[in-house]
Amino acid sequence: MAQKLEDLDLYHLPWHEPSFAADPYPQIEAARERHPWLAKCEAGYVIFEYQAIRDLLVQDDKFRPSFDGVVEIMGARGTPWGRFTEEQMIAMPDREHGLMRSTFAAKFTPRYANQLRPIMRETMERLLREWAPREHIDFEEFASYYPVAVTAQMIGAPLEAIPSLRRSMETMGLGMSMDPTRLPALNEAVVHLERFSEDLIAERRARPRAEEGKGDLLDLLLEASDEGGISHRQLVDLLIFLFVAGYDTSKNVFTYMMHLMMRHPEIYRRCAEDYEYCRKVVEESLRLFNPSSTFRFTDQEFVYRDVVLPKDTMMFFTLNVSGRDPTAFETPHEFDPERPIDPQRRQVGFGMGKHMCLGQYIARAQLQEGIHLVARHMRDPRPAGALDWRPFPGVWGIKGLPIEFTPA
Numbered sequence: 001m002a003q004k005l006e007d008l009d010l011y012h013l014p015w016h017e018p019s020f021a022a023d024p025y026p027q028i029e030a031a032r033e034r035h036p037w038l039a040k041c042e043a044g045y046v047i048f049e050y051q052a053i054r055d056l057l058v059q060d061d062k063f064r065p066s067f068d069g070v071v072e073i074m075g076a077r078g079t080p081w082g083r084f085t086e087e088q089m090i091a092m093p094d095r096e097h098g099l100m101r102s103t104f105a106a107k108f109t110p111r112y113a114n115q116l117r118p119i120m121r122e123t124m125e126r127l128l129r130e131w132a133p134r135e136h137i138d139f140e141e142f143a144s145y146y147p148v149a150v151t152a153q154m155i156g157a158p159l160e161a162i163p164s165l166r167r168s169m170e171t172m173g174l175g176m177s178m179d180p181t182r183l184p185a186l187n188e189a190v191v192h193l194e195r196f197s198e199d200l201i202a203e204r205r206a207r208p209r210a211e212e213g214k215g216d217l218l219d220l221l222l223e224a225s226d227e228g229g230i231s232h233r234q235l236v237d238l239l240i241f242l243f244v245a246g247y248d249t250s251k252n253v254f255t256y257m258m259h260l261m262m263r264h265p266e267i268y269r270r271c272a273e274d275y276e277y278c279r280k281v282v283e284e285s286l287r288l289f290n291p292s293s294t295f296r297f298t299d300q301e302f303v304y305r306d307v308v309l310p311k312d313t314m315m316f317f318t319l320n321v322s323g324r325d326p327t328a329f330e331t332p333h334e335f336d337p338e339r340p341i342d343p344q345r346r347q348v349g350f351g352m353g354k355h356m357c358l359g360q361y362i363a364r365a366q367l368q369e370g371i372h373l374v375a376r377h378m379r380d381p382r383p384a385g386a387l388d389w390r391p392f393p394g395v396w397g398i399k400g401l402p403i404e405f406t407p408a
């Protein structure tokens, strides 16, 4: 006989508390003592077990992503941010999402990510020329310029646009914090990003680069959207979404990697010498730490492992801590880049199912190139002050990582 959700004695995860964001693992273990895969939070239920996440997140027919509730709480209906949030790629109704995905997914291949590596190296080298001589920096701030500059270069945006794009990304990153006082700043950021995308598209339509053999991602997207029947509005939103989706996520993983490296100087030194090894370091870092927890509403009632999940229940999937699940990984808190990877036990930080991250190969390549060059130019990094944590639901990660190092 299947059990009802409300009859289960589930642990309540206090994940809005700063202490939870600083160290969520003991609380997750406390939840596991009550139930093997399910806990509660203020807004709904939490699926925290690695295997349950894998089993459920691929069942797209039983769930729908929905941002209506967030827009409601923020009082943002009809505002630029409210519109963007409800219409962004991840929130699209099935048919539109399917069209977007089938139009663009073929472009975001591992091969394409490899073609972008020279741009990534050039971007990181430029950043290092400016930042490495300083010897004492906030690594999070340094890391924040990298994804935004790479994305800008990918679509041929001018370098001067980067600082204001970055400011807008910082604002957008707090959009899921459910704090309505942030709405004016969020609207301003969306309007800025819309203008930027509109101008870039108009300019490129007037002067396509592909004809000169210098086509970039923007040319690919324009061509694919014309062929696939994607509207101008959707294309503008997609450009914004590429920046937003790749910003805090990549920045927070990169920052966490430096935090890890300072505790593993021998691994860091090897990253400077051994480019291929950096690939393993990135994968193992993504297992240990991930910024994303995602959520869905159940679209129908169904039973999973003897529990009835009623229709319209909000379920959170803690991708961000799933790599430390002791029921899936041996010595889960240990950082071991040489750990053999079992295909049934890959980290799931990029999600699963039909919304799985389109930028995952780009993100991996970017982190590999980034850590290799940083390790070559910032020798012997040491912590140089206290660090803080960003809120756990939303885009989690270290907030401010002061470090000292010896420039090479």
Ligand code: HEM
Pocket (backbone or CB within 6 Å): 065, 089, 090, 091, 101, 241, 242, 243, 245, 246, 247, 249, 250, 253, 290, 291, 292, 294, 295, 319, 349, 350, 351, 352, 354, 355, 356, 357, 358, 359, 360, 362, 363
């Ligand atoms: C380490 C960096 C990154 C992480 C951890 C990450 C994580 C994720 C996750 C978990 C999802 C799925 C969310 C869900 O199912 O609700 C997602 C979706 C997505 N990501 Fe990423 N991401 C990263 C970098 C990037 C980059 C660099 C780009 C773009 C160049 C990107 C573009 C996208 C897009 C377009 C989607 C939506 C796909 C869809 O709805 O079909 N991501 N990402």
